[in-house]
Amino acid sequence: MDFETVRYLKSEGIATVILNRPKVLNAMNKQLWIDLQAALNDARQDNGIKVVVITGEGRAFSTGADLKDSKNRTIEQYRDYLEALQEVSRQIIRFDKPTIAAINGYALGSGYELALACDIRIAAETASIGSPEARVASSITGGAFRLIQDLIGPGKAKELLFTAESIDGREAERIGLVNKAVPADQLMEKTYEMAGRIAQNASFSLKMIKRGLHLAQGEISLEGLMDFEVEGCLACVSSSSRGEALERFEKRKEKE
Numbered sequence: 001m002d003f004e005t006v007r008y009l010k011s012e013g014i015a016t017v018i019l020n021r022p023k024v025l026n027a028m029n030k031q032l033w034i035d036l037q038a039a040l041n042d043a044r045q046d047n048g049i050k051v052v053v054i055t056g057e058g059r060a061f062s063t064g065a066d067l068k069d070s071k072n073r074t075i076e077q078y079r080d081y082l083e084a085l086q087e088v089s090r091q092i093i094r095f096d097k098p099t100i101a102a103i104n105g106y107a108l109g110s111g112y113e114l115a116l117a118c119d120i121r122i123a124a125e126t127a128s129i130g131s132p133e134a135r136v137a138s139s140i141t142g143g144a145f146r147l148i149q150d151l152i153g154p155g156k157a158k159e160l161l162f163t164a165e166s167i168d169g170r171e172a173e174r175i176g177l178v179n180k181a182v183p184a185d186q187l188m189e190k191t192y193e194m195a196g197r198i199a200q201n202a203s204f205s206l207k208m209i210k211r212g213l214h215l216a217q218g219e220i221s222l223e224g225l226m227d228f229e230v231e232g233c234l235a236c237v238s239s240s241s242r243g244e245a246l247e248r249f250e251k252r253k254e255k256e
Contacts, residue, residue, distance in 0.1 A: 001042060003035040007057070008042070013050040013199035014192065015043040019111075022058030027066035028110050033084045040091055050199040050206065052095070053191055054118060055102035056111075061127070064109020067136070067246060075238050082141060082230050085110060089142035090226070092117040094214065096207045098198050102191040103127045103178065108166065113142030116151070119210070121177070122191050123169035124184035129177065130166030137245035139233045143226055150217065152176050 001008050007018040017039045019026040026032075036054075043049045056062055073081065092099055092114070101107075101115035103123035112129055115121050123129065133140050140148075140161065148157040152175050160167070169181035182190045198206070236242070 001039070003039065005029070005032040006035045006039055008039045010043075010046070010049060012196070013048060014053060014195045015039070015046070015049045015051075016053045016055070017043075019054070019056040019062050022056075022060070024063075024066060025058070025060035025106055026056045026062040026111065027069075028062055028064060028085070029066045029069045030081050030084055033081075033088050037084075037088050037091060040088070040095065044095065044097065047203070049097065050201070050203055051098045051100065051195045053100045053102055053195055054114065055188070055191070056104055058105070060106040060111070061101070061103045061115060062108070062111025063106045064111045064132070065138075067250070070237075071246065075234060078237055079230065079234060082233055085141055086226050086230060089113065089117045093143055093147075093222070096210060097203075098206055098210065100191055100195055100198075102187055103129065103169065104184070104187055108132055109138075109140075110142060113140060113144045113147075115178075116144055116147040117142055120179050120194065121172075122180045122182065122187065122194065123172055123178040124187045125169045125181045126184050127169040127172070127181075128166045129169070129172050130164065131161055132164045132166075132249070133236075134162065134164040135245060136249045137236050137239055137242040139229070139236045141226075141229045141233055143222055143229070145229065146222065146225055148177075 005021055007020045009016040043052050099118040100120045101118040103115055105127055107115050107129045109132055112131055131140055156175055172178040173181035
């Protein structure tokens with residue numbers, strides 16, 4: 001299957017979705033969310049697929065929302081974008097097959113949230129992972145308010161979100177944000193080793209185990225949280241500080 005913004009591969013029970021906008025460090029626009037959702041739908045319907053790997057082309061997993069794409073959106077257009085984003089996050093969180101994020105580089109903002117939505121995260125030791133939303137007068141989405149705290153606890157989650165600072169793969173492993181950090185040149189090898197071990201197991205068992213884990217986490221209340229995330233993010237991006245924050249962020253990126 002051919003897509004505009006992702007590459008999609010299937011082999012030996014493993015589907016791989018590669019975010020493919022390397023010139024903008026796989027920054028996310030609405031088309032990427034649409035393509036990602038279509039690839040996931042195919043993987044769900046293919047009985048031969050046991051596990052899905054998501055990674056990025058080039059130097060980044062994803063640097064999050066494409067700010068150039070978002071600058072001139074109306075609030076209603078922003079709502080449409082956020083709802084498309086949330087729907088893909090829901091789809092990944094509830095996906096009935098195991099998912100693995102192979103974090104190959106920058107994983108920021110909604111790119112980081114995409115990795116959080118996956119069941120397992122394997123990161124390059126040199127990856128840069130974080131939520132810069134507070135710096136650009138935005139807020140987090142993708143169920144991340146719960147997902148981050150479930151992984152690292154409320155105190156550490158608050159520290160990372162309030163400071164808007166990034167951490168590398170080693171630190172992410174140390175605090176439990178990722179399952180494993182490995183040398184960058186071994187990332188896909190190690191990811192496929194784990195995916196292969198999962199793919200050897202029974203599809204129905206994997207499905208039932210994943211469903212049970214979600215039920216145990218009290219997933220039923222996630223809807224209300226994610227509805228709040230849309231409203232919270234819209235409130236942030238429509239605030240008077242949004243333009244100034246974006247300008248400061250872009251100037252900072254130019255200096256880096």
